[in-house]
Amino acid sequence: MLLQGKxxxxxxxxxxxxxxxxxxxxxxxxxxxxxxxxxxxxxxxLEAELAANGGQVRGFKSDAAxxxxxxxxxxxxxxxxxxxxxxxxxxxxxxxxxxMRMSEEQWDRVIDVxxxxxxxxxxxxxxxxxxxxxxxxxxxxxxxxxxGNAGQANYAASKAGILGFTKSVALELGSRxxxxxxxxxxxxxxxxxxxxxxxxxQGWRDAIPLKRGGQPEDVAQLCTFLASDMSAYITGQTIxxxxxxxxx
Numbered sequence: 474m475l476l477q478g479k480x481x482x483x484x485x486x487x488x489x490x491x492x493x494x495x496x497x498x499x500x501x502x503x504x505x506x507x508x509x510x511x512x513x514x515x516x517x518x519l520e521a522e523l524a525a526n527g528g529q530v531r532g533f534k535s536d537a538a539x540x541x542x543x544x545x546x547x548x549x550x551x552x553x554x555x556x557x558x559x560x561x562x563x564x565x566x567x568x569x570x571x572x573m574r575m576s577e578e579q580w581d582r583v584i585d586v587x588x589x590x591x592x593x594x595x596x597x598x599x600x601x602x603x604x605x606x607x608x609x610x611x612x613x614x615x616x617x618x619x620x621g622n623a624g625q626a627n628y629a630a631s632k633a634g635i636l637g638f639t640k641s642v643a644l645e646l647g648s649r650x651x652x653x654x655x656x657x658x659x660x661x662x663x664x665x666x667x668x669x670x671x672x673x674x675q676g677w678r679d680a681i682p683l684k685r686g687g688q689p690e691d692v693a694q695l696c697t698f699l700a701s702d703m704s705a706y707i708t709g710q711t712i713x714x715x716x717x718x719x720x721x
Contacts, residue, residue: 474502475701480554482546482598484508484537484590485564487515489663490613493689494561494696495519499528501697503559506550508535529554537564537590543597557601559700562591562635563613567665572626580627587631591638595653602651609700610653612639613692616715619657632657636711643709652708654699659715662686682717 481498485491486507498505505523509516509532516532523530531553535546550557565587568579591612602608617625618632635655642653660666660677666686678684692714698704699712713719 474500475697475703476559477502479503479558479700480506480550480556481559481561481700482506482508482550482557482594483561483563484535484594487512487519489665490658490661490689490692491561491563492519493693494563495523495530496526497690497693497697498559498700499523499526499530501701503700504529504554506530506546506554506557507532508537508546508564510534510536537562537594538585540593540597543590543593546594547597547601551601556605557598558605558607559609559611560594560598561611561613561696561700562594564590565613565615565631567625567628569624569628571624575627583627584631584634587628588634588638591635595638595642599646599651602646603649606650608646608651609704610639610642610651611696611699612653612655613696614639614655614657614711616657616659616713616719619711619713619719639711640709647708652699652704654704654708655711656692656695656699657711657713657715657719658687658692659713659718660686661689661692661714663689680718681715682720685716687714687716 481503486495535542612635614635615632617629621629639655
């Protein structure tokens with residue numbers, strides 16, 4: 474198992490890509506701490522599901538965009554499991570509209586949840602990883618952060634910011650054997666995309682060289698590679714999981 478003995482913190486793991494990452498990490502032997510913001514019922518259900526597969530797992534109520542809560546989260550995980558080897562900054566939301574209609578609140582909320590959370594949790598875990606002189610930080614961005622998208626100026630800005638943040642962290646922490654990489658998913662079939670009409674979905678598929686949407690597991694498997702020692706010489710990179718949507 475690729476992650477045997479590793480302790481991972483995953484934000485936004487209650488559904489979709491985050492849930493698939495948590496499931497794959499458990500299969501690969503990791504101990505998983507995941508965050509949730511409101512639904513205790515969903516958190517308990519996810520704990521039970523992952524534990525049923527033989528994994529050690531615990532949910533923590535935390536808003537990763539708040540510095541004090543991020544610090545408390547890392548302290549609680551270290552107290553419970555001894556260390557943190559892997560952080561997956563996956564929490565993300567959308568609040569789409571054309572820029573001329575976008576409110577300041579819409580802008581701030583998306584930037585906070587998507588981008589500030591990466592800053593807060595990465596900063597909070599740095600001391601633990603520096604002490605261990607090892608660690609893997611994985612930031613989930615988006616192809617929208619690479620190429621932009623009409624009606625998603627706030628989302629695109631947050632996801633593009635993650636790419637610059639990732640490169641900077643890789644440069645700062647590489648000498649201490651701490652790696653930082655980004656994943657940029659394309660059209661991944663999740664609960665969010667299931668709400669789209671069929672014509673929109675087919676339009677996306679037609680624009681993808683592989684002619685199909687991706688699955689959350691496609692992202693989770695790459696995340697596992699980046700979390701494991703198999704990627705020990707990879708840092709500061711953005712890897713697209715998009716079926717060929719972006720080729721340049």
